[in-house]
Amino acid sequence: MSTRVKIVTGAEELRHLCNEARKRGESVGFVPTMGALHAGHLALVTEAKKHATFIVASIFINPTQFAPNEDFAAYPRDVENDIAKLATVGVNAVFTPEASTIYPPGEETRVRVGRTAAPLCGISRPHFFEGVATVVTKLFNLVGPCTAVFGKKDYQQLAVIRRMAADLMMPVTVVGHPIVRESDGLAMSSRNRYLSAADRERALSLSRGLAKASRAFKEGERRSETLRSLVDDEVRVASDSVDYVEIADPETLVAIQAGQPVGERALVAIACRIGATRLIDNEVLGENG
Numbered sequence: 001m002s003t004r005v006k007i008v009t010g011a012e013e014l015r016h017l018c019n020e021a022r023k024r025g026e027s028v029g030f031v032p033t034m035g036a037l038h039a040g041h042l043a044l045v046t047e048a049k050k051h052a053t054f055i056v057a058s059i060f061i062n063p064t065q066f067a068p069n070e071d072f073a074a075y076p077r078d079v080e081n082d083i084a085k086l087a088t089v090g091v092n093a094v095f096t097p098e099a100s101t102i103y104p105p106g107e108e109t110r111v112r113v114g115r116t117a118a119p120l121c122g123i124s125r126p127h128f129f130e131g132v133a134t135v136v137t138k139l140f141n142l143v144g145p146c147t148a149v150f151g152k153k154d155y156q157q158l159a160v161i162r163r164m165a166a167d168l169m170m171p172v173t174v175v176g177h178p179i180v181r182e183s184d185g186l187a188m189s190s191r192n193r194y195l196s197a198a199d200r201e202r203a204l205s206l207s208r209g210l211a212k213a214s215r216a217f218k219e220g221e222r223r224s225e226t227l228r229s230l231v232d233d234e235v236r237v238a239s240d241s242v243d244y245v246e247i248a249d250p251e252t253l254v255a256i257q258a259g260q261p262v263g264e265r266a267l268v269a270i271a272c273r274i275g276a277t278r279l280i281d282n283e284v285l286g287e288n289g
């Protein structure tokens with residue numbers, strides 16, 4: 001059933017709306033997005049509704065998390081459809097600001113991220129997490145959510161935001177939601193729409209590699225280099241370039257080097273390019289969901 005969604009573009013208007021909701025005794029839940037929504041995003045909203053009564057989603061393609069050579073200009077934009085989708089899952093308000101609302105002339109402050117942001121995507125996208133941390137801080141300051149929900153497909157992003165919220169003593173509970181996959185295993189992503197039919201077939205190598213590592217881990221394999229090779233072999237033949245295939249500590253994200261055995265849980269994380277599309281995927285071995 002669709003709800004009536006309030007569309008908000010102004011920062012103070014959003015702050016006021018959320019304050020009014022709290023005055024009525026509501027709890028505010030928040031799902032930040034960059035739009036081009038799919039079922040994975042809608043699952044984040046459904047999760048947020050378990051924690052709060054008044055749900056705000058944002059649609060904002062954040063320029064500071066894109067490098068000049070990345071797909072900011074081409075990033076899919078579909079705001080009207082996105083709002084219609086958000087209405088079907090009971091979002092109360094959608095924040096769709098202009099870039100100048102979030103980054104008004106003269107602004108200069110950024111949130112500096114640390115060790116959690118350094119490995120994996122931090123190597124090939126060195127400004128990405130600073131941009132994410134900055135925009136998420138701004139959005140948290142406007143919405144003041146008690147709970148904010150992020151997808152685990154962006155595992156490192158979730159870890160950086162959790163670290164930031166703890167370090168900066170933000171009064172918000174950050175909830176991670178399991179990856180939502182297509183029936184053939186492809187992790188849902190706004191960027192999947194860039195894939196041609198042939199590229200989409202090749203993109204299945206990511207989930208196939210993860211499934212192989214997961215199976216081996218369940219059968220008792222603990223050598224990090226063997227687990228890594230199972231994934232790497234799948235991904236490398238199918239993709240045009242590989243940013244990383246890593247076995248890492250799920251808390252610190254530090255890579256577990258060849259020769260070091262993995263423990264009870266281990267993160268397998270992948271970033272690669274299929275055609276021009278950069279895809280990421282991951283699984284925590286030894287964990288469900």
Ligand code: PAF
Pocket residue numbers: 032033034060062065132135136154157
């Ligand atoms: O995951 C995303 O869509 C973005 O990185 C986020 C968290 C909305 C910040 O721009």
